[in-house]
Amino acid sequence: MSTPQGQLWILVDYTACSGCRLCEIACSLKHEGVIWPSASRITVYEHYPGAPVPQYCVQCPDYPCVNACPTKALRVDQATGAVLVDPSLCTLCLKCVEACPGKIPKVVKGKKYVLICDLCMGDPVCAKECSRAGYNALKVIRKPANTGIKHYAKPGSTLAEELGRKYFT
């Protein structure tokens, strides 16, 4: 599976996600050089048995986080569409978290700036890891034109409750 050209997006298949967190492990290994799930830019939530939901930045077409940043620490990478954080400018003011409909930017003990998925600069390791493990729950596609992609950005607990209730209640 070759990575598409242009701006990217990660399409999730909830039924294929096993909840194994290999995406979190791969992400932290790539970005931090160690296994560090808290510092992973992708996070799996699971409130009901077998109903895990990975949550990550979905690159909202209107980028509310970027617009909310008072120090210009966040910018859109035109090549991939990812939100990039400039560690030297971020003050951890959390305006981006407030602005995000999913409260997705991560604040982690030991890091002096917010963590946001950078789409691995065009080659997301989470999706590769997921395929390598045989799950194929994450697929890298060209960024859809549909503004509805923003509706995937929800707090993890909301995602996990909505999916779990559909299956089990």
Add this chain to the structure above:
Amino acid sequence: MVYLFGSWGRLLRVDLSTGRMSTEEIHPMTYRMYVGGRGLATYLLWRELGRKWRDVDPLGPENILTVLTGPLTGYYPGIKLVVSGKSPQSGGVVGSAVSSHVAYAIKAAGYDGIVVSGASRDPVYLYVKDDSVEVRDASKLWGLRGLELVRALRDDVGRDLPSLYIGPAGENLVRTAAVMARWFHAAGYGGYGAVMGSKRLKAIVVEGSGPLPPVANRDDFAKLRYEVIDKVAARTTFRRWGTTSGLWRVGYETSSEPIRNWQEEWHNREEFSHAPIERKHWVKNPWADWGCPLACMKVSRAVVDGVIYLTDGPDYEMGAYLGSNLGLFEVDKVIALSAIADDLGLCGIQVGNVVGFAVELFERGMLTEDDVGYTLRWGDFKSLKKLLEDIAYRRGFGAVLAEGVYRSAVEIAKRKRLPVEDVLKYAVQVKGIGVGAHGIRSRKDYPQPIAYAASVQGGDHTSVAGLPANSEESEVWSAFLDSAVICMFTSVEEDTVLKFLNAVTGWSVTKDELYGTIGPRILSLQRILLLLGGPDVRWDPRKHDDNPPRFYEPLPTGPYAGSLVPREEVSKNLVEYYRQLGWDDLGIPTEETLRKLGLYDAVDVVRALRRELGAS
């Protein structure tokens, strides 16, 4: 300077009697000798309780509950932790492995494990958040069953965090109670749910926000990690069917599945097979635990009498023990019983074993309605369900069975004024631990004739003994997996696992060292503590290093009808296995072996043991 990789060298210790919390540094040499997990638990128990072992009540405040990871935990694909302590089932040490996200969280919080001593007066739960540790009030959680407890804990801490917990069975000190994790996972063998209950500890919730400890050789680790992921991901049918496929294969093909308290081990029930179970019951497949490319779990759903039941699989052991062993082949009801056992916090294997035993006694007229309060019948869902509840709450006759199959056989013999052997012959157990759902009579399944008779964990099917002692057939291998703490289902061949261990730790452990020193060291200590036993059980190798009487009855049905393992073969293999481990004919480690293994402080203990048993 001795460096440590893969582990922090630090345990969190909590004394629930005093509320005192501390961290304990563990020397890198201790890890090198005992690896972690089961090995480290055995070392800690020996060090702290060994001298008074016989007097330690497993359900008293003097017992210690250990929750330990190993150096490979979090690095090797698939995740486990090992719960241990003095076992309320065997009186020895059982390394009870369970798949749980708590394992990585403990390491991410900066510890290799949690050791709980003492006992609280009021119900509490432990909330570990990195270096802040709280003993929290659990009075509102006490009494809750698994599913509602997981939700209540989430509300109490305000977020979804991994936890270990007990259900009503553990609270009521039921010896077949498990330490539960994530709805359907159980550290079942050993009965450590009752140990948690005796400490009034409802749950352990762990939030670890840091990274895992550094590895010694990052390049090797990265390479080996993908080598294992690729190998495990290629196990296509295991991934697709999980252990549920055993329900057909172990019954129909290898003829080693418990049926009606092991009276038979063969069936040809098509409905007891993964294909119809997948179509009718699986609502989610794949389902995996942390870092696992195998996903042997499947969420199954059944509706019985208008109630929705959810469980995993049923996986092979639960399906066999709460299905065929109880004469129940209606899978929707097996799923229901499995879900009920999970929710009550019962070990499905141990409770299915003791219930099968009770139903057989009932069918034989050795138990009556006057004893039980109602009729027991093979495959009768309503009475079986009621019995599970009665056991978990120690109600009526359930209080007798709550003691586990060995002790309830002794009690029933007493009540009925029968020779204890006449009741024990129906108890399919070894040294207080019900035998896992893999028989030996057909010789077609993996356990060897001495698998359970020689195991330091009794009937534990995940820790079986076998010849030769220096191979994966031996209990040394299981003890190693439980000490490096990786999952037996994601384990691969020895060479790769050892390379993985050495890449993470920077050690240079060879096969010779594994089989010649590390494994025998752990097993020898476990064996000594098992033979010490107490306070209410004492095992004599000449009598108790043996298979359950049922295994000497020839298989009555199936392609291997008439097959059994003769007693002489068991005795011969036992002696050979002991010899290969450096133990004497009774399975007591020799003084020379103890010195070779560096267990100098055990020499006087085995001398006394040998004297006591009248051995030369």
